Amino acid sequence: MPEIAKGEAPVVIKDAPDFSNWSCPLPLVGYPTIVMGHGGGGKLGNELVEHLFVPAFRNAALENLGDAAVLNLSSGRLAMSTDSFVVQPLFFPGGSIGELAVNGTVNDLAVSGAIPKYLSASFILEEGFPLAQLAAIVESMGKAAASAGVQIVTGDTKVVERGHGDGCYINTAGVGVLRDGIAVGPHRAQAGDAILVSGTIGDHGMAIMSVREGLEFESQIRSDCAALNGMISDVLDAAGDAVHAMRDPTRGGLASTLNEIALASGVGIAIDEARLPIRTEVQSACELLGLDPVYVANEGKAVFFVAADAAERVLQVLKSHPLGRDAAQIGRVTAEHPRMLVARTAMGANRVIAQQIGEQLPRIC
Amino acid sequence: MCLAIPGKVEEITTEGGLRVGRVNFGGVVKRVCLDYVPEVEVGDYTIVHVGFALSKIDEDEALRTLEVFRQMGVLEEELSEGDVVFAQAAVAPQSACPDGSCSKA
Amino acid sequence: MKYLTEFRNGEIAQRMAREIASITTRPWKIMEVCGGQTHSIIKNGIDQMLPAEIEMIHGPGCPVCVTPLELIDKALAIAAQPGVIFCSFGDMLRVPGTDMDLFQVKGAGGDVRVVYSPLDSVELAAKNPDKQVVFFGVGFETTAPANAMTVHVAKRRGLKNFSLLVSHVLVPPAIEAIMSSPGNRVQAFLLAGHVCSVMGYWEYPPVAEKFGIPLVVTGFEPLDLLDGIRRAVIQLEAGRHEVENAYERIVTFDGNQAAQKMLSEVFEVTDRAWRGIGVIPKSGWRLSEAYREFDAEERFHITGIHTEESALCRAGDVLRGAIKPAECAAFGKECTPRHPLGATMVSSEGACAAYYNYGRFLSAEELATAGSGLTHA
Numbered sequence: 001m002p003e004i005a006k007g008e009a010p011v012v013i014k015d016a017p018d019f020s021n022w023s024c025p026l027p028l029v030g031y032p033t034i035v036m037g038h039g040g041g042g043k044l045g046n047e048l049v050e051h052l053f054v055p056a057f058r059n060a061a062l063e064n065l066g067d068a069a070v071l072n073l074s075s076g077r078l079a080m081s082t083d084s085f086v087v088q089p090l091f092f093p094g095g096s097i098g099e100l101a102v103n104g105t106v107n108d109l110a111v112s113g114a115i116p117k118y119l120s121a122s123f124i125l126e127e128g129f130p131l132a133q134l135a136a137i138v139e140s141m142g143k144a145a146a147s148a149g150v151q152i153v154t155g156d157t158k159v160v161e162r163g164h165g166d167g168c169y170i171n172t173a174g175v176g177v178l179r180d181g182i183a184v185g186p187h188r189a190q191a192g193d194a195i196l197v198s199g200t201i202g203d204h205g206m207a208i209m210s211v212r213e214g215l216e217f218e219s220q221i222r223s224d225c226a227a228l229n230g231m232i233s234d235v236l237d238a239a240g241d242a243v244h245a246m247r248d249p250t251r252g253g254l255a256s257t258l259n260e261i262a263l264a265s266g267v268g269i270a271i272d273e274a275r276l277p278i279r280t281e282v283q284s285a286c287e288l289l290g291l292d293p294v295y296v297a298n299e300g301k302a303v304f305f306v307a308a309d310a311a312e313r314v315l316q317v318l319k320s321h322p323l324g325r326d327a328a329q330i331g332r333v334t335a336e337h338p339r340m341l342v343a344r345t346a347m348g349a350n351r352v353i354a355q356q357i358g359e360q361l362p363r364i365c
Numbered sequence: 366m367c368l369a370i371p372g373k374v375e376e377i378t379t380e381g382g383l384r385v386g387r388v389n390f391g392g393v394v395k396r397v398c399l400d401y402v403p404e405v406e407v408g409d410y411t412i413v414h415v416g417f418a419l420s421k422i423d424e425d426e427a428l429r430t431l432e433v434f435r436q437m438g439v440l441e442e443e444l445s446e447g448d449v450v451f452a453q454a455a456v457a458p459q460s461a462c463p464d465g466s467c468s469k470a
Numbered sequence: 471m472k473y474l475t476e477f478r479n480g481e482i483a484q485r486m487a488r489e490i491a492s493i494t495t496r497p498w499k500i501m502e503v504c505g506g507q508t509h510s511i512i513k514n515g516i517d518q519m520l521p522a523e524i525e526m527i528h529g530p531g532c533p534v535c536v537t538p539l540e541l542i543d544k545a546l547a548i549a550a551q552p553g554v555i556f557c558s559f560g561d562m563l564r565v566p567g568t569d570m571d572l573f574q575v576k577g578a579g580g581d582v583r584v585v586y587s588p589l590d591s592v593e594l595a596a597k598n599p600d601k602q603v604v605f606f607g608v609g610f611e612t613t614a615p616a617n618a619m620t621v622h623v624a625k626r627r628g629l630k631n632f633s634l635l636v637s638h639v640l641v642p643p644a645i646e647a648i649m650s651s652p653g654n655r656v657q658a659f660l661l662a663g664h665v666c667s668v669m670g671y672w673e674y675p676p677v678a679e680k681f682g683i684p685l686v687v688t689g690f691e692p693l694d695l696l697d698g699i700r701r702a703v704i705q706l707e708a709g710r711h712e713v714e715n716a717y718e719r720i721v722t723f724d725g726n727q728a729a730q731k732m733l734s735e736v737f738e739v740t741d742r743a744w745r746g747i748g749v750i751p752k753s754g755w756r757l758s759e760a761y762r763e764f765d766a767e768e769r770f771h772i773t774g775i776h777t778e779e780s781a782l783c784r785a786g787d788v789l790r791g792a793i794k795p796a797e798c799a800a801f802g803k804e805c806t807p808r809h810p811l812g813a814t815m816v817s818s819e820g821a822c823a824a825y826y827n828y829g830r831f832l833s834a835e836e837l838a839t840a841g842s843g844l845t846h847a
Contacts, residue, residue, distance in 0.1 A: 213583075214557075214583055214585040214590050287471060288395065345515050346478055347514045347692055348480055349515020351512070351514075354807075364559045364613065365368060365506050365533065367505070367612055367665070369664045383619075391472070398589065398616075403728060416587025417619065420667040420726060422473055422719055423718065434486065434693050434697065437482070438486070
């Protein structure tokens, strides 16, 4: 993948595109940027599909290049999810919009108790968007999909006029097959449940902040963007229906996810701030900008609500998985203070962690 | 008005006529204007607000303060319940300003 | 983080709280002026740890909260102009003007940018010579040196497209105004530690003398706050009224001389209107004659704004410490963080927002019904 230069937005790929790495770069070489024609469904668009998307995503269903992908799925219940990705900058420490687009939808399916199978990928590109960046994004999506064991089987490309888009927007939709005997949901948390988080919080959001114009800083913080379906599968294998609820705390962070589940289940949640796993650097970056890590986005973490007697088992399973090494039990569901998230501070006092309004902003006061 | 955090100065250069430091805040590094703290050198800790160092941290004073804090109430806890009242009277001077004359510490 | 984390030790905090309880024999009312201290007290639950006799009153140390409504409206008007890049600290983005806030101006096409340091806006001006770059310079004495240096650099570089929208306010006049207002209940102050890191505390002995009140320079971490409170209580119990420094690792009596020198060059004292309080004489700074060309209000000549405060909003009473946020009839009803009527509900260090967000006075039921309006974006 070409070197990413940090600095002024938008982040620019330094190296010239290395077409020798591409599966079949010709005849795209002649068009270093996206033009309106790429979205027109004609020759240019077909060339993008043939020489960029298909080689990167490589699977039989896609290569039929029909209007719809024809798939085989075992009978039973299906789960379907969709998400759009508009992150800026497109490339950040630890990942890009490409990995986010694949892993985000994979994770939404996985936390619903489904085995993710197939994804669609739709692109809205801005006229003038460098082909080298698109190539880098698409390559990363292919790798992420292969790593997660899913296939990108259909897609679409549209191009908007210069000035009417942010370079590249991606939508992915995904389907998965629900596991038997699993019925997780945000409404299923019960008093007494243990609450576990699979690892450190705030990494992704602070990685983005570190390259955001006006706020940037140097650090080793990297996005935690990852596909969680393997780890979640291990958890469900071990604990089955003792797992009542699962969610990946993306936008709005851990606090938003816990508040949503508290509201949906009508229960109270009590967590211990001292038990929240947070990387030192993430904590430092939050101190610098006046941000609270509990509201900062994650892209490779899951929260689990499990029956109390299964907690230890689930914790061990998480810690045995490469993505769950820093897993910890952070609190409990309680019948007190229903629909409220209350945290015990390091001082031993209690504070309510409210649902935030909009995006958390850096502060100086 | 107040969000200022301590960081360690790792490098000092001049940029655009300003004395600028690379300051490390627990692993996060930012460039900070050091023009207001000419006494700060590489290796010193300083408190930084909106990209400006405002004061050098007196490390001896910091350690001294922490030690005072650590001592507070310690004796009280080491004694059994019944001794607490007696102990409180005996350790009252643990508090700063035992005779009401404190203007420092 | 060194010199930060150590001052958050929960065990020591508990011991200090017990120490305070053991020396308190009567009710006392102590005000912390600085909004950052309010934030820390409530976030850490410091007030929960104090004995019932001690009441912390939250003061007007939220420069965002006290920026006059008219200036906010001017800021919004400037930010909405084409050809303007309007830079601000994040704190200001959701403060409501008469009709809208900076976020909404951004949404309508205004080029509004959040920066960490005011110097970033000077860089923007240098890189965008065809635009007018305006920095919203709000703050107490802590932030003034940064803003002063920024204007100084702009002048030195001969930048014609940079200006500062100034709303600087000063702590000592605010303390005087609070102590002089009828119905004042404050008996001691925790002085803002970082303000004092700049200005020192040489301004305060006459104030302590005039009003007979203890003044303790205090930091922001839990142990610092507890120590400041402890020292204030010791003085109150002993009937003393002196200025004390409980933040000695950062603050000296004389303060930062280099910063004060720059401040006296770039700024001059002026009367200032404090939102919710009114005009306090000689309580603010404006650009001095030599730097007046960089004043955004003069450069942009905004006229024809209609400024109107919400009739329901009692931010002023909260800022003066006359009422607690929950005692305002609109608290949690017409006025929530999602639909704030005044700056104290939206600013992260505003007393109303702090109480709302940390759930002091909302019962679970109230929070649940309010919760329907609180879905994240």
